Amino acid sequence: MQSFHILTVTLMAPLLGAVLIMLTPRNNEKLIRYIAAISTFISLILSLVVFFGYDHSVKGMQFVESVPWVGDLGVNFALGVDGISIPLLLLTNLIGFSAVYASWHTEERVQEFFSLLLLLIAGVMGTFLATDLFIFFLFYEVVVVPIYILVIVFGSSKRVTKEYAGMKLTIYLLIGSAFLLVGLIALFVKAQAMLGYPSMDIATLATVQYPVEFQVLVFVLMALGFGTLLSMFPFHAWSPDGYAGAPTAVSMIHAGVLKKIGGYGLIRIGIFILPAGAKLVAPVIAVLAIANVVYAAFVTLNQKDLKYIVGYSSVSHMGYVLIGIAALNLISLNGAVMMMFAHGVMSALFFAMIGNLYHKSHTRNVADFGGLAHQMPRLAFGLMLAGLASLGLPGLVNFVGEFTIFVGAFNEYRVLTVIAVSGIVLTAVYILRTLGDVLFGPRKAEWDHLQDLRGVEMVPLIVLGLAIIIGGVLPFTVMDLINGGMGQLLASTNLIQVGGSL
């Protein structure tokens, strides 16, 4: 394995694709699309190889690669994966590959669109692969540029203009990253003072026993930065507008994986490096998580635009992830990672279906539709699958995440968890109302011209649908991996010894 740098290749394939696309004549749109599809397909296949090739008996970081980069700062270009990052790596590539097909019919500025999309995919992937804090942050910043351009150039204006949406999205991301940057620098400086040598290696930083006050301060900064990315209440305002304004592929990637960097960062960097800080700040996060679940669910109930419904719903579901993180035990954290994976494939499928419908009907207003299952049975199937996954139907992957989170969180926060569980009722209400109003009821003649999904349009449905079903029917395939990684991570922090019970 060592001779073949599988993670580097996985990461570089989309970047190389982006470069090749820039070199392709701009009127050869067919070739551009094929390059995008092939490069994301390579990444998808390789991440499946990693997924199945990971050795469960050894645990820890595997497929590691490390090249010294900035010696004075202790920065290495270091990649590696464990049970926590592999599901997210796979998620990125499942969605990345589907996103290319979901935007197959993009017509304007195809060259720029696909090369930026590939850059975005590579950037997101890099954050999950990096085992070096600096590299992590670098990739995190890389995603901001393509996101901004993709939204303001290729987005759509409904309730807000795409320029407003793009700016809001970007500014939130940047403010979040500013908090992070301060936190990271503080970590680095403090660790250097305590270790006696500079290091950006996450595992090394985690061995340092930082003073508790310092941990709290830095963890708060991280909670603000990563929390904003995870659309934690009250820093969620970017999310619905951003998704609504963004083109389909960007909505898929943003809601599906980019957001998950927040949760991943909170676990990998926050809890791992700063366990005492996490423990003391966690109750605040738990309360905000409940606000996410319930408040956003209520706001969703009153939405009329399909993208806003999924947007607010995604804010609501991130509340589950947050309370899973805040409960800080193995079960709840396992659930949180599972939920990130599950929500990723589910929301990407949702956005793919909505994007397809919008592309054909030029509206996303629920009231304009009705009885679409008559004309578009396959699209109806896709929307139903995403919707049922979203409301936590057992047999689909989201249920596994939710159930595990609830069990774990119930151990720590009784009342808050009971409130969080009420989210399953509210979700059922808005999802079933929406699906009913869009898909069922009398046939409307005005939509008779709509063409059902066919050909390449089926790819997102098949890829993401399979992930939703397999993950739900055979949850151990993903959960064993997560549990192994999380067990390892928690065992090497001294989370349990810190503080009293909260």
Add this chain to the structure above:
Amino acid sequence: MFDLFSGSWIIVALPFAAFAAIGLFLHRWPKAAAYTSILAMALSTLWSILIAIQVFTAAPGQVFTAAVRWLEMPGLRVDMGILIDPLSAVMLLVVTIVALLVQIYSLGYMEGDPGLSSYFAYHSIFAGSMLGLVLSSNFGQVFVFWELVGLCSYLLIGFWFGRDSAKEAAKKAFITNRVGDFGFLLGILALAVLFGNLDYQHLAMRLTDYHNLAVLLPIALLLFAGPVGKSAQFPLHVWLPDAMEGPTPVSALIHAATMVAAGVYLLARAFFIFSAVPQAMYLIAVVGGFTALFAASIALVQIDIKRILAYSTLSQLGYMVMAMGIGAMTAGMFHLMTHAFFKSLLFLGAGSVIHAMHGEQDIWKMGRLSAKMPVTTWTFVIGALALAGIPPLSGFWSKDEILLGAFSRGHLFLYGLGSLVAFMTAFYMFRLIFVAFFGSGTKGSHAHESPPVMTWPLLILALLSVVAGFVGSPLLGNVFGKYINAPGAAHHEMNIAIMVVSSLLAAGGIFLAWLIYQKEVISHLELKQRFASVYEILYHKYYIDELYARLVAVFIDGSARVLEWVDLKIVNGLVNGLAYFTGWSGKQLSYTENGQVQTYALYLFGGVLVILVGAVLAVYYTVLA
């Protein structure tokens, strides 16, 4: 013998396989889809019968279990398992037999429907999920299948999705069930956290020396919320009558015989938890008894044939739940079984009528069906007699067991209530029969008997409705009770007085219906006018649907509107305000950059002055300190 048991997962897998085959390959060939589904169901039925034979020839109390790991981590484990004991064996028989007959019947009833492949696909996935529920070995697994049967119910209620009413009914069913499942899930979570294990047998063992009522009471009540939703008990009963929007065979299978009985089955399965908490048991009994009476009263005045049967189902489910609550678990399960047979018979009979009447469901627009549809009529009458509790039909034995249980455990009030319900049941069923099948309406004379593929299932179910009760009757030494019982649930000797009273009440109900609707000695129109206000309340189902709709509109949608305003104006408003403030202050500050050297020199001077003053003050304070 053990191969038969260890291979019993096939019973669950076959219908799922049929579902997958139809969904992936056969959806363009409706006939092939239908036969695939029926074939899978027939094999499952056969296997179940073989298992039941083994179970009921062995000594009572033997249990077979098997499990595979599904979700596992330290502190949480959910298996996909199989638990075969007499309780699940009875359910296997009931579910597979009724499902098979209903699927065969559907060949005739649904003929020519454009969605036939989907219809059979949904039936297959329902059968698989329901059988998975029946065989579940733990609470985690039961919740998974519990929700899946709910999904099938949703899909089949909304099967004719082009109708707004079907769409609304499907949604209502799912959401109402979700409210119950909210409690159910919390109960399961509490068990998981408390015991770290959800396995029935493990929990039963742990609970024998666990007597903390303060913990068990809330858990029992939360778990009970599941059956309240699934078995449509008051106050979550509202979805079941609306569920009649689905095709009638679906109503027979899912919303009468099997899925709605899952709640009762769960009460029996987890009886070891409930019976440990007397307060919870009492509440269960009261909820069941109240639902039985409440639904029967509504059934008295409904005019839609399926709705009458739906309220009757509610009422009978209430009966079963009440039986569980008074501790008569055997009687409750016995009634579940007999009810499954005669109620699915009644629904399929109603379907036969609706089929013949081209969709007409108003009993007053029928009449004289008996002449044209003899098989349907007489099997329907048998079902109604069984439901009314006329000896020696099956319903008589099981209903009698429940009344006996209530009486001998000292629940005299519930006994009286149960007897009253028995009387009302006989009355409303024969009101239906006299009006629709023997009434003076003439529209029924255009009807025709249904094809054999529909009447054969009716005949088989009629036979079962007659004989199924004997397994639990004292005549055969109550075989049923020997196999299906709970620790501490003593059996009661038969009581001739109770049998006679309940038979007389049933006969009285039939006689009164005959007087009013057949002989018309008493004018029902006059009754209706005299008790107009009561009639209106009953006819409108106590206005509970209206009340709920109002509550949802005010509290749920109202909160939604308020919170959306908060989000747009306050949360977003702050962000936009901040952005605006940044722009505004930038603009204000830009006036300071006017390009005049004198101004800049002034700033410089000011700056120096501030620093100087600061330094002086700092020195002053340091020296002073």
